[in-house]
Amino acid sequence: MELIALGDRDHADMVRAVTYGRQSHKSETDSQASPQMQKDKGVAYINSQDNWRHVGHYEDVGLSGYDPNVYRPDFERLMEDARQRKFDVVVIYMLSRLTRQGAAEAMKIQQELASHGVALVSTQEPFINTSDDNPFGVAFFALIAGLAHQESKNKSKFIRDAFAALKAKGSHSSGPVPYGFEAEPVNVDGLTVRLLKPGQTSDAEIGPESTPADNVMEIIEAAESGLTENAIAVRMTGRGARTPLASLDEEAAKARIAAAQKRRKNGTEDTAKLEWSDQVVRRILRDPRLAGFAIGPVDPKTRRRQILRDEQGQPVRPHEGFITPKRWYDLQALLDGRKRTRRVDRAGTMTFLGSWGVLRCGLCGAGMTVSNMNGTYVCNLRRSVGDVAKHVVRIAMEDTDNVVATRLWAKVATLDPENDDDVDILAAAAERFAVQGADPEAAAELAEQEAQLHHVQSSMEELYQDRRDGLYEGTTGRAAFKETILKYQQHEARCVARIDELKAAVTTATRLPLDEWAADSDNGDPMEPGGLWDRWDVPERRAFLALFADRVIVNPNTTRRGSSWDRVNGRVEIEWATPERSDEDNESVTA
Known part of the structure; x- marks a missing residue:
């Protein structure tokens, strides 16, 4: 690692400094994670240095520094501007704000900056200073980077364990709140879980003033009346209804679009305009949370969200849904062409x-x-x-x-x-x-049990096909298949038994x-x-x-x-x- 001689340049009378901040979840508090706090500390440091001037700020909010697959748009912009020598120093609050991927990644970033004559300085870690003002910076840089990586590994394990406990209770424990919903913290068995419920509705016609909850119900009812996903998308676009993306604040929407651009292989032009598409409509209609179900893993083949099930294979239903389970199962049958x-x-x-x-x-x-x-x-x-x-x-x-x-x-x-x-x-x-002619409660239960039976049998067929396609190979894969299929079989047996009971009861009493x-x-x-x-x-x-x-x-x-x-x-x-x-x-x- 080399030290950067800031005084040895054409504009020796002025050092151009920029700040960079990152936070996994947006916070406006005075904590060290606050983006505003990171910026303020960086600007204060720059102002305390002779002949330094703050010439720009870069910031990624809601984006991990640990996951190598996460695209950070402002970090990429920072590195591109460094290559064009638009500044001389990058000032960060702590190394963990720049990366949590370990010493190798931190060194790689620093070496890239150094190759373009850019120094790296941390306001809270005085040994991280690769300018020629601090000869000890080289010795301690890799050590601090390694500690940041180990801290993230420990923190990630803790978070995974906490999420597992919350998810068993059906909590919406991570990710954005689904379109049309609100999340409410509730204490369940000593754990604070986030339970979903439909958001606010209004009397406004479907259009720019309608709420996301209004739009969700409009989409459900349109699908039930027979409109295709594409026809629903055309209708919603024509009425000017706000899409899930348009309903986000500007910062979150920017990050979502940037991530989508990064995933595209052919350039960075964004072709996903703020218009409704059949994919967006389908994603809403397929979401089990519409009926109050908690969601489990995404099916690797169909890419649909699966229903979270308890140890007996029963669906976990902790949330308040837009529609009843029976209505949601019927909707899935309609979308599958079975109804x-x-x-x-x-x-x-x-x-x-x-x-x-x-x-x-x-x-x-x-x-x-x-x-x-x-x-x-x-x-x-x-x-x-x-x-x-x-x-x-x-x-x-x-x-x-x-x-x-x-x-x-x-x-x-x-x-x-x-x-x-x-x-x-x-x-x-x-x-x-x-x-x-059965009483409403018995008829509703029978219809729901039949719908559940069709749904779980379809899930079993897909699971068997996935195994035939080689998705459950190896010891871990076979164990996962066995556990999942057992839950499905238990649920199927209960549905069949209950359907037989209900049909026998209503048929013997009717002619x-x-x-x-x-x-x-x-x-x-x-x-x-x-x-x-x-x-x-x-x-x-x-x-x-x-x-x-x-x-x-x-x-x-x-x-x-x-x-x-x-x-x-x-x-x-x-x-x-x-x-x-x-x-x-x-x-x-x-x-």
Whole structure:
């Protein structure tokens, strides 16, 4: 290490000095970690030196000096300006503010500065002074750097242990508070944990004045109505709603953007504008904290936040959520394509069959939506997918509604308890009707247990796939896999047992009112004007169809002969309901 002769330069009458400060977490106190305190001490030191002048300040707040993967924008700017010889001395409060990565990293930084004629001075560590004013600086520099590194190692272990204890209680122990939430300190079993709750809402329309909590609920409700993540992003951008990034203060937003720039491989131009994107919307919708769950590690494959589970595999739910667990599980099923998606079509209208997943294209199996221009249901596959060529399958809406309703009531009227296929339909319908008619608490619990079951089974499938992909190799990896899959299996077993109990309870206490439905109309025809079907609204008609049928298949048109009714009748198939079975060979009965 060499000493820098500050007097041996062209501008010998003036030494240009800059200050640098860093803190892992922003604090405005008078502690040594305070960025303002670091700057004040540095400026005071500079003013105490003859012919020294303060010509600039560099500062990184909320950024670690220990983690080599953390990008510190002002540190990088400091080093670049040193290379251009814009100053002669860097003044720091303590060496730990410059780096905590140990003697080797500290020496590397000092040598880079020295190669450009820049000295390094610490206001609180007099032996760290590489100017020619202090010949002892060289001898003690590496020792102080090594001690700073050891201090960070000890501190990091303490922090890891503390975080483990807090996380077991479900505390939000690190990182920024998720968008739309507030964090409240609460004492739990002698530990102060930070529990989340939804932030303040307002009466403002969604836009520049709406709060983050307002925006979160808008996104949830838009997704539940069937809008895609991209469509939601376009809507939120159009309304001027503040994004998670725009909701941060200027300093935090600057650091977030700088970190994102550093991660990009192609230059530093920031392409992530302060606009909503489908990725941002998806991240919000996928967050288990929406339902009050504590989060565990991020899944390395899907990059989704996983639910933290206790030793019995049960989800840890310490927070106050925006929505209920049942609603969140349903939302995940919708996003995964496991739940019938839209309740309304793209124009915002509700039809009997369109846009809720029951009406399926006979060529590609996709759900059919509504074309309001000519009153049809349509599947428009704009490009080939696998063996399925692009196509347009269209069918008249009114005739299709009438064909399906007529066949539905005919099937209900002729169900035969001596026929095995009809017994299956009756059993499935009775179970579904019982769930519909159960008391709200029992119905809600059953729905939540079923949603949890689907979620944990999907998680198990992903975990097994990760193991097949080699993500759990070695002794540590196998132990982690075994521990995780055991928790999932325990949770799955509890869900299955509770679902069986709830279904048995509601089904034995309920019967299908087939006679009442048939006797409701004067001449026994529920589809006559003023009859039961005529009086029901669209949601009631959908609920009735869902009792007895799983899907309505629309096949391509193969003839122009006959009336519109006849052509539609020849193209429509109904897959009648069957009770859930544990075997994988369960197939629907088609008529």
